[in-house]
Amino acid sequence: MRRPLAVALAVLALLTACTSHKQHPDQDDVPAPGTLRVLASSELGDMTPVLEQVRQDTGITVRPTYIGTLDAVDLLAEGRADGRYDALWLSSNDYLRLRPEAAKKVVSETPVMSSPVAIGVRPAAMARLHWKPDQVTWAQIGQAVQDGRLTYGMTDPARSNSGFAALISVASALSGAQSALTDADVAKATPRLKQFFKGQKLTSGSSGWLATAYARRGDVDALLNYESVLKGITGLTVIRPRDGVVTADYPLASLAATDAATREDVRRLAGALRKPAAQRLITERTHRRPVVAGVALAPGLDTSRRRELPFPGSRSVADGLLDAYENELRRPSRTVYVLDTSSSMEGDRLARLKKALTDLTGDFRDREEVTLMPFGSDVKNVTRHVVSPSDPQAGLAGIRRDTAALRADGNTAIYTSLEKAYDHLGAGGDTFTSIVLMTDGENTSGARADEFDAFYGRLPRDRQDIPVFPILFGDSSRGELTHIADLTGGRLFDARQGSLDGAFEEIRGYQ
Numbered sequence: 001m002r003r004p005l006a007v008a009l010a011v012l013a014l015l016t017a018c019t020s021h022k023q024h025p026d027q028d029d030v031p032a033p034g035t036l037r038v039l040a041s042s043e044l045g046d047m048t049p050v051l052e053q054v055r056q057d058t059g060i061t062v063r064p065t066y067i068g069t070l071d072a073v074d075l076l077a078e079g080r081a082d083g084r085y086d087a088l089w090l091s092s093n094d095y096l097r098l099r100p101e102a103a104k105k106v107v108s109e110t111p112v113m114s115s116p117v118a119i120g121v122r123p124a125a126m127a128r129l130h131w132k133p134d135q136v137t138w139a140q141i142g143q144a145v146q147d148g149r150l151t152y153g154m155t156d157p158a159r160s161n162s163g164f165a166a167l168i169s170v171a172s173a174l175s176g177a178q179s180a181l182t183d184a185d186v187a188k189a190t191p192r193l194k195q196f197f198k199g200q201k202l203t204s205g206s207s208g209w210l211a212t213a214y215a216r217r218g219d220v221d222a223l224l225n226y227e228s229v230l231k232g233i234t235g236l237t238v239i240r241p242r243d244g245v246v247t248a249d250y251p252l253a254s255l256a257a258t259d260a261a262t263r264e265d266v267r268r269l270a271g272a273l274r275k276p277a278a279q280r281l282i283t284e285r286t287h288r289r290p291v292v293a294g295v296a297l298a299p300g301l302d303t304s305r306r307r308e309l310p311f312p313g314s315r316s317v318a319d320g321l322l323d324a325y326e327n328e329l330r331r332p333s334r335t336v337y338v339l340d341t342s343s344s345m346e347g348d349r350l351a352r353l354k355k356a357l358t359d360l361t362g363d364f365r366d367r368e369e370v371t372l373m374p375f376g377s378d379v380k381n382v383t384r385h386v387v388s389p390s391d392p393q394a395g396l397a398g399i400r401r402d403t404a405a406l407r408a409d410g411n412t413a414i415y416t417s418l419e420k421a422y423d424h425l426g427a428g429g430d431t432f433t434s435i436v437l438m439t440d441g442e443n444t445s446g447a448r449a450d451e452f453d454a455f456y457g458r459l460p461r462d463r464q465d466i467p468v469f470p471i472l473f474g475d476s477s478r479g480e481l482t483h484i485a486d487l488t489g490g491r492l493f494d495a496r497q498g499s500l501d502g503a504f505e506e507i508r509g510y511q
Contacts, residue, residue, distance in 0.1 A: 031086070035061045036265055039081060040089040041161065042066040043207045043229065044250075046286050053281060054272045060265055068205065068509070069161035070095060077102035082257040087266045091115075091161040091226075091248035098315040107263070109251035110270040113279070113288040115228040116245035116306065117165040120236035125150060125221035134304065137243040138173030142192060145199035153202025153214050154224040156509040158322050162207055165246035166224040167325055170196055172309045173243055180313035186321050190328070197329045203432050205509020209491050216489050217465060231287035231300060244307040249291070327389070332367035333511040334431040336421040339406070340439035341374040346408040349440055349474055356500045357403045361396045363508055369431070370395070371424060372402050375417040376410020377445045382424060414439055416446030418484070419455050422463060433466050434511055436504075437484065440474025449483065456487060464488075469510060471495050471503045 031037055044064065051062045067075070069090045075081050076088070077099050093109060096102050119141060121131070129144055144150040155163035171181060174196065175189035201220045204210035207229045214223050215233070223230060226248060230238045252270045254263040272278060279290040283298040290297070297303060312318040339353065357372075364370060366389040374380045383402045387395040414437070421435045443449065456464065467490035470481035478492070485492045491510065495503040 031063060032061075034059050034265070035063055036086045036262070036269060037084065038062050038064050038087045038089050039072050039075070039085045040064040040066055041069050041072070041091040041250075043091065043162075043226065044089060045208070046232075047282070049285055050273070050278060050281050054269065054278065058268055058272050060269050060272070062269070064089075068159040070159055070164065073099055073102045076105045076255075079105075081105065081255065085255060086258050086262050087269075088253040088255060089250065091250055092165070093251050093253065094311040095161070095164070095318060098312070098318055105256050106253045107256045108267070109253035110267075110274070111249040111251050111291050112270065112273045113282050113286075113291055114247050114249045115226040115288045116240055116247040117162060117169055117224065118227040118230055118238050118240045118245065119152070119222050119224050120230035120233060120238050121150075121222045123235060123237065126237050131239070133237055133239045134242070134302075136239045136241055138170055138241045139243065141241065142170065142174055142196050146192070146195040148199075150221050151199045151201045151219065152222040152224055153204070153210055153220050154200060155204050155207055155210055157325055159205050159509040160207070161248060162225050162229070164318075164322070165248065167321060168311065169241070169244070169246050169309055171321060173241070180310040181317055181321070182313075183317055183320060186317065186324060190324060193324075193329050197325075197331065198430075200331060203330070203510065205506060209510070213467070213489055219465075227301070228287040238302075240302060240306050242306070244309040246309050246311070250288070327366040330365075330432075332369065332431050333365065334369040334425070334429070334433045335511055336371040336373055336424060336435045338417050338421050338435060338437045339372065339374045340376075340412060340414075340441065341380065341406050341408050342376045342410050342412045342441065342444075343408055344412070344441050344474070350406060350408045352500050353438065354403050354406060356504050358400055359501055360504050360508075361399050363505065364392075364396060364399070366392060370399055372399065373417065373421055373424070374406055375413055376408075378410075378413050379417050379420050380410075382420075411445035412439060412441045412443055413446035414443040414480070414484075415449060415452035415455075418452060418468065419447060422456075422459060422466065425466060426463070432511055434490070435466060435468045435488075436507055437468055437470040437481070438473060438500075438504075439470070439476045439481070442475070442477045442480055449480070452484075453487065467491070467510075469493060469507050471500070471507075473500060473503075 055061050072090055073096045088106060129149060154166050157163035157167045171186060171189045171193060174192040175185040177185040202210060202213055207225055211233055214220055227238055230236055254266040274292050276292060276295050279292045279295040282288055283290050287298055364387050366387055368387045371384045373382050385395045385398045425433060468484050468488040469490045470484050471493050472478055472481055473495045482492050493503040493506060
């Protein structure tokens, strides 16, 4: 279903890695002197050792809140970062500059390091394709995918700058654009882009989970991501295509709502990160490229130059490209929502679940298949809906109708319900297939954990590739849900630290 990009980007990603602070800090959340509240791209969690060294050198402590790049721009544009954050540190500010209401919130920016989008390829695929790393082009990559000789994973362009940059790179190459992409270029590239995205086997809202899922899956040949991420994965040949790349420059920026003293701390932090010793530490620890002359690249980073592919010159082109990806180009999604409607969900918890699911219907894509599987002591019913491009409202109305009809009763049969979800899905097929599990309690009925483990172990390999994304809510057990996520290759989302709406929305990047 076509919908405004603002809906897709409306909810913050849940916090990850080294920050334990609230998802939406209060206006009176005043940091201690010398502490900067930084809204940062999610992959910057690997900068912790560098930031600790900077803290020792300058006394400035960075308190990061990790978020997808495009989500952060939306947060700024809506004014929800004012007074809550002191600085912005995204992989790129290119998309931000297309949003005047967000760009005016930034008063300075200093590039800290860089990393181009690249493709990492398994040795077997390199041998099969007879590629020489320094000669490969995006057009060759596209042709290999179209011929069925290469499969890959990449992050969701609507949430992650690495995914968006990869989308721009491929669209530029396949359209033959010699300058910034235009609407005509996107239209020209669309037929070949459809073929290209048939080779995408993995999607993700974060680079870290994508790398883990890729290592688990032996049937995916390559990853599209930042060079720095790919260099951290053993065994990949990392290729920067010869016909050009889109590069992240990680600018550290002050926010307009801060005072002079805070801006001075941001300036000092940027200066410390650009000192030669810090630049050497950055490239050695993170495989990113230094931006200060005279600092050598970490071993293994290619020194040859590549043309920089231009970012779209207007928001309409950028949003049009994202909309085309979401609703026409990508594989459709197929998801079973396994929903705890046991007696403990009665009242506010059930009301919150209904609201979250109803709100989520604004984010479902064309061609998406959504199955609702509420459970108590057993699965209560199974309803399947498809968001048809010819009549999307019919499918969405059905989801809202079935959501409104949810009732709370019975015990909590988590594992029995998951088994029935796998039985319902069968093989994954030509879709991004997943299971979302929402429960507010521990398993009290039906199959036990060990019985589910045995059931999962007997599944064919293609069905074992279907991940479960559990949501921690109410009185559910973190250990129980973490085990389910780890076993199936999914990821746990914590609605107790953020919100149930936010957890459902963040999972969208993995579907």
